[in-house]
Every structure is written in structure tokens, then in C-alpha cells.
Amino acid sequence: MAGRRVNVNVGVLGHIDSGKTALARALSTTASTAAFDKQPQSRERGITLDLGFSCFSVPLPAHLRPAPGAGPEPEPEPQLQVTLVDCPGHASLIRTIIGGAQIIDLMMLVIDVTKGMQTQSAECLVIGQIACQKLVVVLNKTDLLPEGKRQAAIDRMTRKMQKTLENTKFRGAPVIPVAAKPGGPDAPETEAPQGIQELIELLTSQISIPTRDPSGPFLMSVDHCFSIKGQGTVMTGTILSGSVSLGDSVEIPALKVVRKVKSMQMFHTPVSSAVQGDRLGLCVTQFDPKLLERGLVCAPGSLHTVHAALISVEKIPYFRGPLQTKAKFHITVGHETVMGRVMFFSPAPDSLDREPVLDSFDFSREYLFQEQYLCPGAATAEADEKAGQASAGHSPRQQWALVEFEKPVTCPRLCLVIGSRLDADIHANTCRLAFHGVLLHGLEDRTYAESALPALRVYKLKQKRGVVERVLDDHSVIGRSLFKKETNIQLFVGLRVHLSTGELGVIDSAFGQSGKFKVHIPGGLSPESKRILTSALKKRGRAGRGEAAKPEEAERPEPAQPVGLSLSFKRYVFDAHKRMVQSP
Numbered sequence: 001m002a003g004r005r006v007n008v009n010v011g012v013l014g015h016i017d018s019g020k021t022a023l024a025r026a027l028s029t030t031a032s033t034a035a036f037d038k039q040p041q042s043r044e045r046g047i048t049l050d051l052g053f054s055c056f057s058v059p060l061p062a063h064l065r066p067a068p069g070a071g072p073e074p075e076p077e078p079q080l081q082v083t084l085v086d087c088p089g090h091a092s093l094i095r096t097i098i099g100g101a102q103i104i105d106l107m108m109l110v111i112d113v114t115k116g117m118q119t120q121s122a123e124c125l126v127i128g129q130i131a132c133q134k135l136v137v138v139l140n141k142t143d144l145l146p147e148g149k150r151q152a153a154i155d156r157m158t159r160k161m162q163k164t165l166e167n168t169k170f171r172g173a174p175v176i177p178v179a180a181k182p183g184g185p186d187a188p189e190t191e192a193p194q195g196i197q198e199l200i201e202l203l204t205s206q207i208s209i210p211t212r213d214p215s216g217p218f219l220m221s222v223d224h225c226f227s228i229k230g231q232g233t234v235m236t237g238t239i240l241s242g243s244v245s246l247g248d249s250v251e252i253p254a255l256k257v258v259r260k261v262k263s264m265q266m267f268h269t270p271v272s273s274a275v276q277g278d279r280l281g282l283c284v285t286q287f288d289p290k291l292l293e294r295g296l297v298c299a300p301g302s303l304h305t306v307h308a309a310l311i312s313v314e315k316i317p318y319f320r321g322p323l324q325t326k327a328k329f330h331i332t333v334g335h336e337t338v339m340g341r342v343m344f345f346s347p348a349p350d351s352l353d354r355e356p357v358l359d360s361f362d363f364s365r366e367y368l369f370q371e372q373y374l375c376p377g378a379a380t381a382e383a384d385e386k387a388g389q390a391s392a393g394h395s396p397r398q399q400w401a402l403v404e405f406e407k408p409v410t411c412p413r414l415c416l417v418i419g420s421r422l423d424a425d426i427h428a429n430t431c432r433l434a435f436h437g438v439l440l441h442g443l444e445d446r447t448y449a450e451s452a453l454p455a456l457r458v459y460k461l462k463q464k465r466g467v468v469e470r471v472l473d474d475h476s477v478i479g480r481s482l483f484k485k486e487t488n489i490q491l492f493v494g495l496r497v498h499l500s501t502g503e504l505g506v507i508d509s510a511f512g513q514s515g516k517f518k519v520h521i522p523g524g525l526s527p528e529s530k531r532i533l534t535s536a537l538k539k540r541g542r543a544g545r546g547e548a549a550k551p552e553e554a555e556r557p558e559p560a561q562p563v564g565l566s567l568s569f570k571r572y573v574f575d576a577h578k579r580m581v582q583s584p
């Protein structure tokens with residue numbers, strides 16, 4: 001009787017035609033006893049269109065067994081079941097690849113050894129860095145290398161891959177050569193794959209059983225749905241969070257229906273419960289399988305449908321070009337992808353160095369609007385200037401975005417978010433994945449713009465500069481060139497301005513019709529300011545009237561610079577009244 005089984009999900013990802021499906025098949029047939037479940041569900045059109053699942057089992061490696069005496073009597077031959085998630089490679093199926101990457105514990109990146117890293121290999125590596133903890137690089141098709149130069153070519157490609165991984169979290173990951181289908185498609189089935197046994201040993205040595213957390217809300221990613229006469233409808237899939245037991249009610253959120261779990265199977269064996277990470281067949285009644293080819297099943301009410309969201313955001317370094325506010329991206333939220341428009345913002349200057357928070361959004365704080373995502377390298381003064389007065393030259397530890405979806409999306413709380421440019425030319429050798437993050441707060445109310453956004457204190461820092469035109473008396477001057485002629489200066493009355501000579505002024509009223517204004521200086525002008533201003537003004541007076549300046553004035557030094565006036569204030573992006581606020 002086979003002992004306890006532990007399931008781990010291993011993703012097979014890589015550029016199209018790198019040999020992922022051939023490898024999944026070779027692994028399953030080589031290693032499995034009777035445990036080989038199902039032919040990979042790849043459609044026979046020569047490319048994989050959807051996630052393909054196959055699995056094999058091996059004895060549970062020693063490093064995964066409980067220490068002797070640590071638990072109940074050692075079971076007969078506990079098994080490690082490896083479920084292979086064979087992902088598509090074609091560029092247009094990246095949504096499916098992202099979905100697959102979210103249900104795996106370890107990723108195999110399959111590289112055609114004659115080609116090395118290709119565009120989708122790079123994208124898969126990016127997805128792996130976002131969604132997976134462990135990576136193994138498989139150099140496939142080694143049979144295509146000329147015999148005499150094979151080892152040298154393998155060594156060269158191995159070094160190249162290790163260099164590629166150098167500055168990723170997978171630095172030092174193992175690289176192993178195989179030939180999943182030597183001789184290619186026309187080779188006879190009898191042609192034995194090469195290096196597969198070594199790969200199985202490597203996988204079992206690399207695999208660590210992720211800590212399964214049965215506590216979260218039940219969520220399962222369904223990859224196949226079919227009916228069994230007399231039984232009901234079976235949904236097979238991977239449990240992403242929580243656990244499920246016989247008799248539980250489960251919801252299919254996309255259809256807003258709730259059904260009772262009638263029976264469950266794992267590895268073809270009836271079970272009464274299952275937890276995160278398990279591959280499961282779950283049977284319900286009165287449900288038409290055609291309604292749900294793929295999708296999510298969850299604890300009733302545990303997902304939310306959102307029209308917009310606040311996400312933490314990190315740019316993917318390989319994405320070329322800025323991430324502009326107001327730009328539209330394909331947004332993958334959990335397992336769905338919809339179009340969304342983004343607005344970036346960063347911490348207010350006084351909270352630049354706060355620890356990043358990835359499990360909630362703090363509405364009590366203020367944030368600085370950004371014209372674009374602030375990149376560490378480019379955060380220089382002019383980039384700051386352009387990006388909307390960001391911090392003093394260094395990029396914040398955390399940035400956020402408001403994402404407004406074109407249609408509502410159903411997703412788990414705190415799920416993964418990936419923004420990409422899937423409309424980019426798939427033949428251009430560029431990474432289409434632009435940014436990733438965590439959905440911190442979903443806006444479920446359709447009228448979120450009125451009901452929720454005013455509470456989002458994102459402000460634009462506005463700065464205006466003008467000059468003192470003349471002094472009226474010790475406590476008031478006339479300013480100019482700070483407002484346009486048509487500006488309604490009344491809106492600015494009461495706001496504070498700073499003179500370049502240090503005094504603080506308050507805008508008192510408009511002065512005439514040409515955009516000039518009167519500034520009251522509560523503390524009075526300093527003697528130095530008066531000297532600068534009166535000399536510049538007298539000179540301008542006579543000279544301004546075209547008369548020759550008196551000799552004594554002629555030698556008086558022109559002030560080094562006019563006396564400037566600077567006005568800075570905040571405007572909250574979602575303040576319906578567009579008030580101008582000055583920090584206290």
C-alpha cells in the first residue's frame with residue numbers, strides 16, 4: 001500500500017518549442033510507476049495552448065522525511081508526488097503562463113541549448129522571480145550538439161546561464177543538460193531520453209515542501225472541469241490557499257453559484273480533506289461543466305470583485321521605457337487579466353524611508369503624486385522635476401499605484417498583480433512585463449471615484465515663482481510674474497509666500513488687472529531687503545522713465561539679483577474642491 005503522499009507542483013516554463021512538453025512527458029514516463037496520471041493536456045496543434053498537468057511519484061527523499069521518532073510510526077514508503085505544470089511557451093499565452101506560475105513551488109526553466117536565452121525565456125525568468133521560490137535550469141536538446149563539441153558547448157551555455165542568474169534571486173541555481181526527445185519529432189518512441197534520471201534526482205534534492213498553510217480562505221485554481229455520469233461535475237485543480245473538506249460549501253465566483261462538495265479525490269484516491277498545494281479533484285452536483293473550463297473556486301464570499309485597486313508597485317528592470325501615469329496596461333490580477341489605467345504615487349518626503357508595507361494600505365498618510373514611476377537610477381533632480389517634484393534625488397523604498405480597471409475583476413485579497421504591455425510586438429526582443437506588486441486594497445464600489453477616492457490623500461506639489469516689483473511700505477510689497485493675467489488671485493489670498501531675502505509674506509489681494517498682487521509682510525522688511533529693493537527700484541524709476549540716472553545712482557551697484565517670491569502649496573488630486581493647502 002503506497003504510503004503518505006506529499007505533493008509539490010513543479011512548473012515547466014520556457015520559450016516556445018524549447019521542449020517543455022517533451023520534457024514533462026519524459027519525466028513522467030521515466031519516473032512514474034502506475035502513478036502517471038494523465039497525458040499532458042496540450043492540444044495536438046504542435047503547441048501547448050493551456051496548462052498541461054502530469055505527475056510522477058518517487059520515494060520521499062530522506063531530507064523531506066520527519067526525523068526518526070519525531071512523529072508517529074514511520075509509514076510504509078512515503079511518496080513524493082511531483083505534479084508537472086506544463087505551461088505554454090507562445091508569447092500570446094503569457095496570461096496562462098502567469099496563472100501557471102502562481103500555483104508552482106519550483107520552476108524548471110527549459111532552454112534550447114542550441115539557442116540559449118530567448119525572449120520568452122527571459123519573460124519566464126521574470127515571472128519566476130515574482131511568483132516562485134526555487135529554479136532549476138534545464139538545457140534541453142543536447143542531442144543536437146555535434147558529438148565532439150557537445151560537452152564544451154554545454155559548459156559554455158551553463159556558464160552563460162549562471163551569469164544570467166547572477167543578479168537575480170536564483171543566483172547559483174543548478175543548470176542541468178538533458179535531451180527530452182533525442183532525434184526530435186521523427187525519432188522513434190524507443191529513442192530513450194537522456195539525462196532524465198539525473199534531472200529527477202536533482203529535482204528531488206532541490207524540492208523543499210513549502211509550508212502549507214491550511215488557515216487562509218479556501219481558494220483553488222481550476223484547470224479542468226468535466227462531468228461524470230451519475231456522479232456530478234468534477235473540477236480538478238490546485239489548492240492555492242486554505243483547505244476544504246467533504247460537505248463544505250464552495251463558490252464559483254465567476255458565476256456567483258455555491259455548491260456543496262459531494263466527494264473529493266487526490267491521486268485517484270477518495271479523501272475527506274485537502275490543503276494548500278494539493279492537486280485535487282472536487283465533485284459537486286447540479287453544475288454544468290461547460291460553464292467553467294478554467295477559473296477559481298473558493299470559500300463563499302472570500303473573493304472580492306473590484307473596479308479599482310491600490311497596489312504596491314515595483315518596476316521590472318528589463319522593461320524598457322518609463323511607467324507613465326495615465327498609461328494603460330494589461331493588468332493580471334490573481335488569475336484574471338484586464339486592461340487598467342494607472343496613476344503612480346510615492347511616500348510624502350517626510351516618510352521616504354518607511355519600511356515597505358505589503359499587507360495593507362494606509363489611508364491615514366499623505367502621498368506624493370508622480371507623473372511616472374521613480375526609477376532608482378534616473379532619480380536625479382531633473383527626473384524628479386519631471387516626475388512631479390519627487391524626493392530629493394533618491395528613490396523611495398516603496399511606491400504605489402491606483403489601478404482603474406476597464407471591467408470589474410474578481411480576485412483574492414492581497415493577490416499578485418502584474419502589469420504588462422501584451423499589445424507590444426511579440427517579435428520585438430523586449431520584455432513586455434512592466435511592473436508587479438500586491439493588491440493592497442480593492443475598491444468594490446462601482447462609484448469608488450466619489451465614495452472612496454476623496455479619502456486617498458495624494459497631492460501634487462505646486463511651486464510658483466515671481467519677483468518683488470516694488471515696496472509699498474515696510475510691511476508690504478507688490479509682486480509680479482507669479483500669476484497669469486487671467487488667474488483669479490482671490491483663490492490665493494491668505495497663502496504664504498517666501499521672499500528670497502528670507503522674509504515670510506502673505507498674499508493680501510490682487511493689484512490691478514495684470515496679474516500683480518499685494519503681499520503683506522507681518523514681520524516687516526529687513527533693512528538689507530529695503531536697501532536692495534529701494535536702490536533697484538529708484539534706478540528703475542529714472543532709468544525706467546528714460547531719463548539719465550543721477551551720477552550718484554549710476555555708481556550704486558545693481559542688486560545682485562531681484563528679490564524673488566516663491567509660493568508652494570499642495571493640491572489633493574481627488575479633492576473635488578481643488579483646494580490649495582499649505583503644509584502647516
Ligand SMILES: Nc1nc2c(ncn2[C@@H]2O[C@H](COP(=O)(O)OP(=O)(O)OP(=O)(O)O)[C@@H](O)[C@H]2O)c(=O)[nH]1
Binds near residue numbers: 014016087088
Ligand atoms: N532533437 C530534439 N528535439 C526535441 C527535444 N525535445 C523536444 N524536441 C522537439 O522540439 C519540438 C517542440 O517540442 P515541445 O515539447 O512541443 O516544445 P514546447 O516547449 O512544449 O513547445 P510549446 O509548448 O509550444 O512552447 C518538437 O518537435 C519536439 O519533438 C530534444 O531533446 N531533442
Ligand SMILES: [Mg+2]
Binds near residue numbers: 021022047086089
Ligand atoms: Mg508544450
